[in-house]
Amino acid sequence: xxxxxxxxxxxxxxxxxxxxxxxxxxxxxxxxxxxxxxxxxxxxxxxxxxxxxxxxxxxxxxxxxxxxxxxxxxxxxxxxxxxxxxxxxxxxxxxxxxxxxxxxxxxxxxxxxxxxxxxxxxxxxxxxxxxxxxxxxxxxxxxxxxxxxxxxxxxxxxxxxxxxxxxxxxxxxxxxxxxxxxxxxxxxxxxxxxxxxxxxxxxxxxxxxxxxx
Amino acid sequence: xxxxxxxxxxxxxxxxxxxxxxxxxxxxxxxxxxxxxxxxxxxxxxxxxxxxxxxxxxxxxxxxxxxxxxxxxxxxxxxxxxxxxxxxxxxxxxxxxxxxxxxxxxxxxxxxxxxxxxxxxxxxxxxxxxxxxxxxxxxxxxxxxxxxxxxxxxxxxxxxxxxxxxxxxxxxxxxxxxxxxxxxxxxxxxxxxxxxxxxxxxxxxxxxxxxxxxxxxxxxxxxxxxxxxxxxxxxxxxxxxxxxxxxxxxxxx
Numbered sequence: 001x002x003x004x005x006x007x008x009x010x011x012x013x014x015x016x017x018x019x020x021x022x023x024x025x026x027x028x029x030x031x032x033x034x035x036x037x038x039x040x041x042x043x044x045x046x047x048x049x050x051x052x053x054x055x056x057x058x059x060x061x062x063x064x065x066x067x068x069x070x071x072x073x074x075x076x077x078x079x080x081x082x083x084x085x086x087x088x089x090x091x092x093x094x095x096x097x098x099x100x101x102x103x104x105x106x107x108x109x110x111x112x113x114x115x116x117x118x119x120x121x122x123x124x125x126x127x128x129x130x131x132x133x134x135x136x137x138x139x140x141x142x143x144x145x146x147x148x149x150x151x152x153x154x155x156x157x158x159x160x161x162x163x164x165x166x167x168x169x170x171x172x173x174x175x176x177x178x179x180x181x182x183x184x185x186x187x188x189x190x191x192x193x194x195x196x197x198x199x200x201x202x203x204x205x206x207x208x209x210x211x212x213x
Numbered sequence: 214x215x216x217x218x219x220x221x222x223x224x225x226x227x228x229x230x231x232x233x234x235x236x237x238x239x240x241x242x243x244x245x246x247x248x249x250x251x252x253x254x255x256x257x258x259x260x261x262x263x264x265x266x267x268x269x270x271x272x273x274x275x276x277x278x279x280x281x282x283x284x285x286x287x288x289x290x291x292x293x294x295x296x297x298x299x300x301x302x303x304x305x306x307x308x309x310x311x312x313x314x315x316x317x318x319x320x321x322x323x324x325x326x327x328x329x330x331x332x333x334x335x336x337x338x339x340x341x342x343x344x345x346x347x348x349x350x351x352x353x354x355x356x357x358x359x360x361x362x363x364x365x366x367x368x369x370x371x372x373x374x375x376x377x378x379x380x381x382x383x384x385x386x387x388x389x390x391x392x393x394x395x396x397x398x399x400x401x402x403x404x405x406x407x408x409x410x411x412x413x414x415x416x417x418x419x420x421x422x423x424x425x426x427x428x429x430x431x432x433x434x435x436x437x438x439x440x441x442x443x444x445x446x447x448x449x450x451x452x453x454x455x456x457x458x459x460x461x462x463x464x465x466x
Contacts, residue, residue, distance in 0.1 A: 108310075110306065110308055110310045111310060111312065113269060113306075113310065114304075114306060114310035114311075114312075115312075115324075116269065116299065117267055117269060117299055117302075117303075117304040117306075117373075118299065118303075118304075118324040118328060118372070118373070118376060119296050119297075119299035119300035119324075119328045119376065120324060120327055120328055121292075121296065121327075122292075124327045128312075128323060128327065129312055132314045133312075133313070133314050136314060
């Protein structure tokens with residue numbers, strides 16, 4: 001059992017690496033996406049919409065295969081870890097931009113109006129008035145998304161990333177098909193997600209108290 | 214009043230939302246230092262008219278002049294002109310609209326730093342003066358949601374004043390407040406008027422309008438139906454519509 005645990009623990013850095021890497025790519029990539037999606041210009045709005053809808057319509061496994069075997073071989077050389085991080089990062093950008101968009105929609109229209117009436121520029125309104133409030137209401141759903149991304153990162157094992165799932169499968173095969181490695185893997189995923197879930201709840205409470213709406 | 218130079222001038226302003234004609238051919242001049250109150254039944258176009266003065270509404274026709282700026286309203290204004298216009302007007306909303314994620318001090322200082330490029334020290338000094346003026350010095354580091362509506366509205370007034378506007382626009386500043394809290398806001402506004410600030414106030418507070426305003430404007434159905442000194446308009450309304458409006462108010466009191 002101990003040996004099995006140590007074996008699975010070797011996958012933790014890869015699982016966390018793919019998850020955190022993809023989340024950061026998504027967090028950054030989601031910003032231009034949501035700005036384009038909310039733009040008045042159709043030329044900006046449509047590409048963002050198409051990107052978001054297409055990406056969310058493709059199963060992550062299929063998408064990772066396309067990135068790894070297609071893009072990863074033909075255009076740029078990507079190892080499986082890089083391909084998984086980039087692939088899930090591009091998916092995350094689509095989802096996180098929608099979370100940001102929800103935050104913008106939750107913002108009272110009067111906030112922008114008050115800032116405009118003060119003579120603030122469009123950029124300043126976005127930066128000082130809207131973005132902090134959007135981020136504040138987005139933190140809890142972002143944390144929820146992080147947990148689901150952590151679980152979805154198991155698809156990285158299908159293109160050969162040595163994550164928790166990969167070590168679990170190998171151990172199961174070696175032991176002739178037992179399910180113990182998967183139970184242990186499940187426990188590991190739960191343990192990894194608990195701090196984030198707690199963080200999410202904490203942020204949610206804080207938000208409720210500070211904004212009071 | 215006529216010898217004074219007008220600071221706001223609206224000419225033949227029209228505002229429509231689709232088929233709905235909210236403001237019809239309104240012309241209006243406001244002199245420097247004048248306090249104008251706009252009253253009338255809801256849906257009369259009072260707020261819409263007020264909001265055209267800083268272009269929060271987009272009129273379909275007419276011209277607007279504020280201070281030295283003059284705009285034709287039948288086409289979209291360039292951003293630079295729009296910003297200049299808004300910098301020369303201050304606005305106070307019915308729902309206060311403070312920024313909930315900033316302290317009171319930052320609510321008042323940040324716009325000064327961004328819009329007028331004041332240094333943080335300069336802005337905070339001005340903020341301190343204004344907080345003293347609205348009697349809320351002790352709330353500088355509070356967040357708006359911790360304050361009463363009356364306090365929030367006084368902060369909103371300070372925030373607008375901090376940018377040294379040439380004219381202050383008030384859009385039903387006490388309508389969201391219970392009468393007692395409304396009074397503290399009205400007393401700040403009264404002091405402002407005494408200090409010579411040019412003010413346009415859309416309000417339902419007839420008593421306040423009668424006391425503070427130099428001129429009372431009655432609107433109905435998107436038009437100015439009557440205007441004059443508050444005393445004359447209230448005591449001796451000319452049109453049947455105005456008489457009906459004041460009778461309804463008197464009945465309620």
